[in-house]
Amino acid sequence: MTIRGKIWKFGNDVDTDVIIPARYLNTSDVKELASHCMEDADPEFARKIARGDIIAAGSNFGCGSSREHAPIAIKEAGISLVIAESFARIFYRNAFNIGLPILELPQAGGAIAQGDDVEVDIETGSITDHTTGLQYQANPIPPFMRELLTAGGLVPYVASRAARTTRR
């Protein structure tokens, strides 16, 4: 699977309150959440991006709250992929669970720039920056997480096992 889009660049420690401010957590309507995506970093973000665009950021992307509203807001706003130097633990898990592809790349905070035209092969982790002509290799997604993505996220994965409903 290949993704190609324009880069929207952010720094280190992008927290969940910036991704989706808590004042909007009185709803779980995904369109409403998407319309406020990254609002406290860039009030126009949700209106400026095109479907398929890519976020690139530094380290510890998605730190803070466990709110799944954060990856949902990014995905529903039309962002196809987040590339960061590293991700906060809960965000990493939530992104896979709701089907937002994310890749870890040491150069994501540096060499890849705002507005670059970037193409990514999700299977291999190969990244091409067509603006600079540079190529990168992202840390491969752990096999267990690829299984989750293949199943289409955690919900279908669990549904297949729901027959054995109770453990105790």
Place this chain on the structure above:
Amino acid sequence: MPMTIAEKILAAHSGRDDVKPGELVEADLDFVFANDITGPMAIRVFNKAGGKMVFDPQRVALIPDHFVPNKDIPSAIQAKEIREFARQQKLPHYFEVGRMGIEHVLLPEQGLVLPGDVIIGADSHTCTYGALGAFSTGVGSTDLGAAMVTGTTWFRVPESMRFIFSGKLNRWVSGKDLILYTIGRIGVDGARYRAMEFCGPVIEGMQMSDRFTICNMAIEAGAKVGIIAPDAITESYVKNRARRPYRFFSSDPDARYEATYDWDITQMEPQVACPHSPANVHKVSELKDIAIDQAVIGSCTNGRIEDLRVAAKILRGRKVSSTTRCIILPGSPDVYRQALAEGLLQIFIDAEAAVSTPTCGPCLGGYMGVLAAGERAVSTTNRNFIGRMGHVKSEVYLASPAVAAASAVAGRIAHPDEVL
């Protein structure tokens, strides 16, 4: 194989003799819960995943604490969703307004989360229960919804980091100051994906409320869990509360740690995290003339009776500054009742502070103390990200109840000794 306390608990819950950092395990869960923000999404996942009944109604809790008592109509709808699910599933541990407390104050107090447990909650501060010697971590709504079906979830076994505190605590220095200091030293991703194990003579001498505060903010350093080995202090807290059997684990003397920090805190003074990062930590004496519009005392970090007693010591016989609002939120009905019995609420009201029913409201800019542009708060809560308590141009300084109460009186960030 020698193991840390975190590794031992995971091994015991995944049918293994031992586990190593980096391994993926599927663990049985002792307790799972969600709140009014994360619960509705988790319930949707539960239904979509084909869930009929939760895996064990005794081990599932729903706590409407964030925007409840309902702050607006959408919040009322979310609260209604989890209430109806709790009724339909006949969940004994649903806490209605009046019985509801802030989840991380309430659940340990009610004896529902216990030493040796593996716990997940759809709230990042679920790491609080590590103070009991549990492996407890925050997850998103999908993980929580799935766990309500199966009673299990998968974990990557985290590397452990050890934080040893020795020396003698100065007056007005508390668990909050130790954890702010720690985050200031290692940064907001200094323990990313790690288990933070807190130990040493200072921790061993600490009451449970300080231990809860320390483990509560492990997530602010990026950790998966914060954890403290249970001891006699844990036992005396748990023994008359526990609703089921529990088990004490401890790290082997030769367990492996990715890093060990050994800090003598004898010279430590109260710490304050300045905007806009919990790692932007300074000594309170370094902060001169920082006027504040609001002081908030409460939250899952510092909303326990011990925290209110400290605030009352400072507010007794004094008034909140005429340029400052002070809002105090007891963390649970039991805390509220105890504060009433001890006369603390009278002290607060006489000091002209506002006392609220338990809610997370102000901590995340929900309600009950939202900040306008240009306003500044000192708060005993856990995050000071941009816009956390309101407008993007507002500021939050994180501190202990002692510093927050002193600052409320002074109208600026102050050391308790300055107002006493």
